Amino acid sequence: MTQAMNGAESLVRTLVAGGVEVCFTNPGTSEMHFVAALDKVPGMRSSLCLFEGGATGAADGYFRMARKPASTLLHLGPGLANGIANLHNAKKARSGIVNIVGEHATYHLALDAPLTADIEGLARPVSHWVKTSLSSAEVGQDGSEAIVAARTAPGQIATLILPGDTAWETGGNVANVAPMPELPGIDSAQVDRVAQALRRSENAIILVGNAGLDPETFNRIAQIAQATDCALMTDWANARVDRGAGRISAPRIPFNVDLAIEALRGFDTIILIGARKPVAFFAYPGKPGEFAGPGTTFIELAGTAEDIPAAVDALLDATGAATTTPKLIAQSFGPEIPVGPLDPDAIGAVIGATLPEGAIVVDESVTTGRGFFPVTSGAPPHTWLYNCGGSIGFCLPVATGAAMACPDRKVVALTGDGSAMYTLQSLWTMARENLDVTIMVFANQSYHILTGELTNVGVKNPGPRAADMLSLRRPDLGWVRMSKGLGVDAVRVETTEELARAFRAGLSENGPYLIEVVL
């Protein structure tokens, strides 16, 4: 720590000291001192993204696997704006991220130069914590506060705005990161109420959200469910599930409103563990927004900001479930692989039969992949990452970050073609970093989900213009060409046999490989 250290360098040193060791960057002029500091400070791996949604989504994927925040480096308001959609997803997944957003020098703002924008205003809707640094002397401290914010359980979006002069002026101070505050102690009375409800009810179900899904905690929850003879289900969209053979298998609440209502029918009591009352993704005319019937009793054991493992331990004792052996799923490889043309079931069979141990599946397979989760329930142990915010363009960026976090594991990215088009630039970052990702793009050449949604919202007989707004034909997208243009080897498959062969080829690569799956 010397007087000659500028604010940018103090920030990079503070981040590294605070355990933030990866930065996904898309810099511009106002971020040049931060970029220059990357060479002075060992320990910060920086990875260039060609679109900011690639950077923010990668930070999300990194947090889910590393269980600690990465940073992003974004260029003023518009750079942040391009990253907002995947920050929205990360916020809903409760991933921790430290965004560093460059800003004009403090004294330059009054001149209203072309790139001037209300950065704080753009940041607030997708951030739990927003601050603009005021001087180089304070940048380090501000950075340490951002790290604490990002690490606050279960994870938060922290956005630190860094005016140019606070980056380039000297007087920077490296700050220590304060220890994380203890989580509030568990509420024993609430644990007893839940235990009582489980004993009393003949038709209870435990609904588990992401914060209760780490394998140890989820194992104990399964013991409780088994000992009290109640059902077990998880949210539809879980940030991360470690699953497969030898682990707990639980169904997800269906996406479809009618199926979800059916799935929850008959339960008089729903115990929430890190989950929220289950609601519909969208409202549909004449259908309810809440899945549970009006007479259902909800009891929350603990929320996402509480100490869920401790609360589950207490409930394990209170229900006498500690000695129950949880039922683990046996290894199985899904249905037999059919031959011939591709359809969602055939693709699911290939994935179920082939998914390797340790794989990290990033699932944005939308309509094609509705059945992939059940057919892989007995596959070798693996991890499943799902989109919790519903903003598409999630898969390729999140796969990038997951692969950066876990270089020894294979990432399998499953994405619809419409979804992949929003953030295809991530393929280039995968190529540059030689990330071990096998990608399937499900090329049904349409926003297929919307053809169903048209019907769901009550539109009968859509005309040609409406149909045109849901079609990705005219021209067909050429995924092999696009992928190779971005530096990722690719192949196109039209039959189940070809897919099975291509998937094995991708898995045997030590780098990115894309399969265009023609539907």
Place this chain on the structure above:
Amino acid sequence: MTQAMNGAESLVRTLVAGGVEVCFTNPGTSEMHFVAALDKVPGMRSSLCLFEGGATGAADGYFRMARKPASTLLHLGPGLANGIANLHNAKKARSGIVNIVGEHATYHLALDAPLTADIEGLARPVSHWVKTSLSSAEVGQDGSEAIVAARTAPGQIATLILPGDTAWETGGNVANVAPMPELPGIDSAQVDRVAQALRRSENAIILVGNAGLDPETFNRIAQIAQATDCALMTDWANARVDRGAGRISAPRIPFNVDLAIEALRGFDTIILIGARKPVAFFAYPGKPGEFAGPGTTFIELAGTAEDIPAAVDALLDATGAATTTPKLIAQSFGPEIPVGPLDPDAIGAVIGATLPEGAIVVDESVTTGRGFFPVTSGAPPHTWLYNCGGSIGFCLPVATGAAMACPDRKVVALTGDGSAMYTLQSLWTMARENLDVTIMVFANQSYHILTGELTNVGVKNPGPRAADMLSLRRPDLGWVRMSKGLGVDAVRVETTEELARAFRAGLSENGPYLIEVVL
């Protein structure tokens, strides 16, 4: 207008009746009724974009050429967010746009479903006008207010948020669009002050912004400059300049701070016509943010929200310049085309010699294109669109919208490779609509501007990690493959002769054509 009409249909009918006849769409579930209404209402041309920045940028380009607003259709908060960067550029260019952003049904918001976000909060920093419709009965009226807002001189961003139930419920009413309010009358005393200043000063310059650049007004401004023997210059970034042989030619204020200060040195008086005090794009350590010296007198004839043509007419009279014949630039085709390897000068020579009459140039050529503007000053009459907001990823979307507005004119899109990567999805829309756009991508495989900016902000001897954050190599981007994958025919050129041939080939196409210009 029947009771059976739903809110979405009333909105589409109101838009068409109000002269908003194009919609750039990227819809989702919450926008399905709007999409369905497109089939019921004749007169709304809808064009699908595969990324929302393509939609908002296209609306910007459309406004600049059609001089009336287009609409966009965006999917909730994240869909709007993906369009913000190009809305920022459109706002700075003062383009008028009507954004329709779908939202959850009003009663669904309280459930905090995954896609729930603060849409108004995201919209405000890039909108002049924001409103959320509350019922289907009000949607038409809200739409008409949005149109008035978008058309308010010189142009505004209007964002109308459309909850699902207000779209699908019946009771919609088509609304008339109120006549535009009259602009405030001109300030005669101010006109006299400007005339006096021009007579008194030996070293005055008239600085013209976009609102003074329509050919008739700019002609008169040139008469005034000539009659009063004062200099004439425009902003660096003009939304639209109609220029070329037989028109007024004026230099732009340079982008580079030192050059800009030099260009304005010696002028004691600066007359602003629809322009602002010239300022640096960024602050740089030790350099001023304002280009004009401290003793300079600024006098504004009229601002962008005033009646600039009327004020210029009054000044023409007050300066006795009405009989002055303005000096028009003669036809010329720039320097001789060299042979051999490509460099910015050689590319400029090819463009200068070949640009066809009526071309619309969309310029995001960044470092490669600094010299393109002067070498085309005597080219056949054409139009030049420039990025006024500094957020890159501007060119391909704006070219899309300009081509939609002017199907009989050739669009020439000039873009850096780094810039084009943000919004390359627009190529697909160009292919789908068979838009007549010839694209040059300047493939220097780097964020070349930033290597200069590193030096400009005082970073000496950048290390390998910093250099890596500015390089688009590892792997090289394959523009021909990417473009063909998106449905646009493409060719790669490495010499000036090849470029000249490819440019002529592109111009002779009646559809999109991409040239990868290797530097």
